[in-house]
Amino acid sequence: MSYELIGMVVLWTFLFGYVIVASVDFGAGFFNAYSLITGKQHILTKVIQRYLSPVWEVTNVFLVFFFVGIMGFFPSTAYYYGSILLVPVSISIILLAIRGSYYAFETYGNKGHRGYAFMYGATGLILPASLSVVLTISEGGFVDMTDNGPFLDYWALFSSPLTWSIVVLSVTAVLYISAVFLTWYANRAGDFKATKLLRRYALIWALPTIVTAGGIVYELRSHNPEHFESLMNLWWMFAISIVFFLISVWFIWKKKNYGIAFLLLIGQFAFAFYAYGISKYPYLLYPHLTVYDGVTNDAMAISLIVAFVAGLLLLLPSLYLLMRLFLFDDKYVSGKK
Amino acid sequence: MLLFEDPVFSSRMLTLLTLTFHVIFATLGVGIPLMIMIAQWVGIKKNDLHYIMMARRWARGFVVLVAVGVVTGTAIGLQLALLWPNFMELAGHVIALPLFMEVFAFFFEAIFLGIYLYTWDRFENQRKHLLLLVPVAVGATMSAFFITTVNGFMNAPTGFNIVDGQMTGVSPIEAMFNVATPTKVAHVISTAFMTAAFVLAAIAAYRLIRGSNHVYHKKALHMTMKLGLIFAVATAIIGDFSGKYLAEHQPEKLAAAEWHFETEEEAPLILWGILDDDREVRYGIEIPYALSILAHNDPTAEVIGLNEYPEEEHPPMFVHYLFDIMITIGMWMIALSLAYWFAMRRGWNFVKKNWFRWLIVLGGPLSMLAIQAGWWMTEFGRQPWILRGVMTVQEAATQSNYVGHMFFVFAGLYLILGIGVAVVLRKVFQDNPVEKELAEQGGDQS
Numbered sequence: 001m002s003y004e005l006i007g008m009v010v011l012w013t014f015l016f017g018y019v020i021v022a023s024v025d026f027g028a029g030f031f032n033a034y035s036l037i038t039g040k041q042h043i044l045t046k047v048i049q050r051y052l053s054p055v056w057e058v059t060n061v062f063l064v065f066f067f068v069g070i071m072g073f074f075p076s077t078a079y080y081y082g083s084i085l086l087v088p089v090s091i092s093i094i095l096l097a098i099r100g101s102y103y104a105f106e107t108y109g110n111k112g113h114r115g116y117a118f119m120y121g122a123t124g125l126i127l128p129a130s131l132s133v134v135l136t137i138s139e140g141g142f143v144d145m146t147d148n149g150p151f152l153d154y155w156a157l158f159s160s161p162l163t164w165s166i167v168v169l170s171v172t173a174v175l176y177i178s179a180v181f182l183t184w185y186a187n188r189a190g191d192f193k194a195t196k197l198l199r200r201y202a203l204i205w206a207l208p209t210i211v212t213a214g215g216i217v218y219e220l221r222s223h224n225p226e227h228f229e230s231l232m233n234l235w236w237m238f239a240i241s242i243v244f245f246l247i248s249v250w251f252i253w254k255k256k257n258y259g260i261a262f263l264l265l266i267g268q269f270a271f272a273f274y275a276y277g278i279s280k281y282p283y284l285l286y287p288h289l290t291v292y293d294g295v296t297n298d299a300m301a302i303s304l305i306v307a308f309v310a311g312l313l314l315l316l317p318s319l320y321l322l323m324r325l326f327l328f329d330d331k332y333v334s335g336k337k
Numbered sequence: 338m339l340l341f342e343d344p345v346f347s348s349r350m351l352t353l354l355t356l357t358f359h360v361i362f363a364t365l366g367v368g369i370p371l372m373i374m375i376a377q378w379v380g381i382k383k384n385d386l387h388y389i390m391m392a393r394r395w396a397r398g399f400v401v402l403v404a405v406g407v408v409t410g411t412a413i414g415l416q417l418a419l420l421w422p423n424f425m426e427l428a429g430h431v432i433a434l435p436l437f438m439e440v441f442a443f444f445f446e447a448i449f450l451g452i453y454l455y456t457w458d459r460f461e462n463q464r465k466h467l468l469l470l471v472p473v474a475v476g477a478t479m480s481a482f483f484i485t486t487v488n489g490f491m492n493a494p495t496g497f498n499i500v501d502g503q504m505t506g507v508s509p510i511e512a513m514f515n516v517a518t519p520t521k522v523a524h525v526i527s528t529a530f531m532t533a534a535f536v537l538a539a540i541a542a543y544r545l546i547r548g549s550n551h552v553y554h555k556k557a558l559h560m561t562m563k564l565g566l567i568f569a570v571a572t573a574i575i576g577d578f579s580g581k582y583l584a585e586h587q588p589e590k591l592a593a594a595e596w597h598f599e600t601e602e603e604a605p606l607i608l609w610g611i612l613d614d615d616r617e618v619r620y621g622i623e624i625p626y627a628l629s630i631l632a633h634n635d636p637t638a639e640v641i642g643l644n645e646y647p648e649e650e651h652p653p654m655f656v657h658y659l660f661d662i663m664i665t666i667g668m669w670m671i672a673l674s675l676a677y678w679f680a681m682r683r684g685w686n687f688v689k690k691n692w693f694r695w696l697i698v699l700g701g702p703l704s705m706l707a708i709q710a711g712w713w714m715t716e717f718g719r720q721p722w723i724l725r726g727v728m729t730v731q732e733a734a735t736q737s738n739y740v741g742h743m744f745f746v747f748a749g750l751y752l753i754l755g756i757g758v759a760v761v762l763r764k765v766f767q768d769n770p771v772e773k774e775l776a777e778q779g780g781d782q783s
Contacts (some may be wrong), residue, residue, distance in 0.1 A: 017368075057407060057447040057450065057451060058444070058451065060407055060447075061447050064411055064414060064445070066409075067414065067418075067432075068414060068437055068440050069437060071417075071425060071436070072434070072436060072437050075425065075428075075429030075430050075433070076419075076427055077427055078418040078425035078426050078668075079422045079425065080422075081418065082419050082425060082735065083422045083737065086641060087421055087737075087739050087741060087743070088734065090419070090743050090747070093411060093412045093415060094746065094750055096411060097409075097750055100404050100405070100407050100411075101404050101405060101754060103404060104401040104403070104405070104587065104761065105401070105404075105757055148736040149735075149736050155612050161439065167498070205357075278556075296429065296430050296433060297430055297507045299508060300431070300509050303434050303509045303510070304433060304434060304437055307437055307438050308437070311437075311444075314441065314445060315445070322451060325452060325459075326451075326455065
């Protein structure tokens with residue numbers, strides 16, 4: 001396998017990991033704030049806090065890992081994306097700052113500060129939108145190459161239906177993934193009120209998620225025909241994704257097998273996410289930058305891969321320990337310990 | 338305003354702002370885990386609940402600092418590419434490895450910090466808590482190690498060749514272990530330990546002044562002052578090596594820091610003073626031969642002066658003041674902690690007086706100031722280069738028109754975060770004084 005391909009597979013996998021863990025995190029913050037408005041906070045807050053507190057830092061590392069990794073494997077991305085993303089990414093940093101400080105400030109300082117909880121909930125929806133803009137830009141058509149380097153055409157970006165489809169998808173997907181996960185988590189905790197409420201949210205957000213996902217494929221057809229073409233060649237991956245989606249919604253509807261439903265949901269998003277990634281290959285920024293132009297030298301690629309394998313040997317057992325203590329420990333989950 | 342007109346200048350200022358704010362949390366983030374670990378260890382060894390409590394209370398404050406450290410660390414990580422795209426494209430080929438490994442170290446620390454914080458009531462055995470703290474402290478120190486090698490590389494770029502504008506023969510390991518790495522890493526880590534110890538000592542001294550006469554605070558003060566002394570002495574020794582490194586490999590930085598213009602033997606060291614328009618030093622304290630000793634361990638050795646370098650490659654002259662601030666505070670802290678240690682052994686009472694305790698309280702912020710001055714000196718001292726001898730800051734910066742606006746946005750963010758940290762930390766400890774917590778933990782031993 002070539003270094004470009006290994007690099008891309010590693011990074012795409014970490015991005016996928018971030019999409020799942022961050023979705024749970026973002027959505028939980030939103031549901032928490034929403035429950036404050038609707039007066040259902042007593043049902044949700046405990047379950048949500050118990051899961052989120054020990055893992056928020058780890059969630060953040062997934063993101064850092066992805067952007068440091070892509071700059072490492074493909075230094076040219078730092079030049080292209082770094083030059084154009086100052087404003088959108090700075091906004092994301094600020095939103096991340098609100099979230100990051102929330103846990104520490106909320107847990108130790110101002111317990112139950114409503115304003116902070118609302119801000120925190122709002123960032124849960126704005127952050128996926130601000131981050132997903134990068135995906136839109138990578139489809140091409142929004143960047144002008146000038147003598148002074150690449151420039152982002154903000155007007156073209158904001159007036160494109162593709163941008164808004166991706167934003168809507170990221171928001172609905174966040175709420176759906178989060179609701180399904182929390183349904184399972186609440187159910188394990190034996191918290192049936194929370195399970196009931198979250199199950200309802202999961203069912204509400206299932207349909208919009210799949211509809212907007214379909215809408216994006218449609219948008220791409222006119223925005224980037226080449227990409228659309230290669231997406232269509234992978235139709236079977238999307239078909240599997242839809243089958244997974246239907247089964248997991250069925251389970252949630254029938255109020256059983258929440259754990260399997262969540263696994264199927266991961267499978268559903270994995271197939272769609274990887275199909276999208278494969279169909280984009282080899283472009284990092286269409287049509288200016290491909291993985292072949294952008295890849296780092298061989299010596300660095302090898303050492304990054306070695307570091308990656310060594311790092312995983314350290315990380316996987318630690319992550320397993322973390323999950324055993326906070327995700328699969330029934331006593332902790334149900335709040336007895 | 339210049340900030341809105343010149344993207345290069347505003348990129349520099351934004352990077353300066355973010356790093357200056359981040360360094361506060363990064364330094365404590367590297368140093369405090371070790372202190373927590375030592376407290377836990379001493380607690381187990383002496384079977385003394387107070388030290389275990391110390392570890393927990395420090396850890397509780399530490400989380401607040403970590404949160405802001407993570408946030409600002411993410412900010413500077415992204416700003417590297419946003420503000421310096423040309424630099425990251427070039428340097429990324431050589432330094433991606435340590436950046437990547439830093440993330441791993443941070444990951445490792447994050448996982449075990451989460452476990453440590455949320456399992457206090459789950460494991461009976463205190464030794465298990467100690468075991469959880471080891472990866473936290475190791476992870477924190479390792480991230481300092483990796484990220485400092487990157488800074489070392491910027492000061493002493495190596496591990497690649499540029500042939501006709503193309504980069505060839507890249508060796509990531511050689512780049513990581515550049516000539517600047519040993520002194521830089523050792524200095525960064527020892528000063529982080531020293532600063533963390535003195536900041537914690539300042540808190541303990543403050544509680545004692547404010548009337549809590551609890552033995553807990555006395556134990557905390559005693560332990561942190563001793564640790565502070567050890568790391569302050571280590572820092573001074575390593576600082577001396579750093580001076581020799583500069584004389585050998587970055588003489589223009591040392592020359593600017595010392596206002597040493599003419600290359601000469603038996604060079605004197607200048608402390609403080611001001612520089613007039615003709616580059617004459619006035620009101621300075623001149624210590625004969627000291628610069629030659631600092632640079633080469635030989636009072637008659639020749640020290641290269643700044644005039645050997647073209648004017649446009651001179652660092653700004655104010656780095657001298659930063660250098661003086663750093664050195665003076667370092668020496669002062671050694672003297673202070675030595676006095677404390679010696680007087681405690683001899684049973685002299687002046688260390689228990691409030692005026693002496695106020696000096697200890699002052700030592701915390703002073704140590705942090707020395708950290709800032711040191712970083713400012715090392716960073717301004719390699720102007721105009723971003724990669725010494727390879728790429729200037731001018732060539733590396735973004736052309737985006739919005740950097741000036743972002744400067745104010747981030748300044749506002751850091752201000753809010755800074756106030757938030759102060760308010761929350763105050764609340765954490767004031768609402769829950771140690772007497773109360775000890776009572777809850779089932780009886781006070783003393």
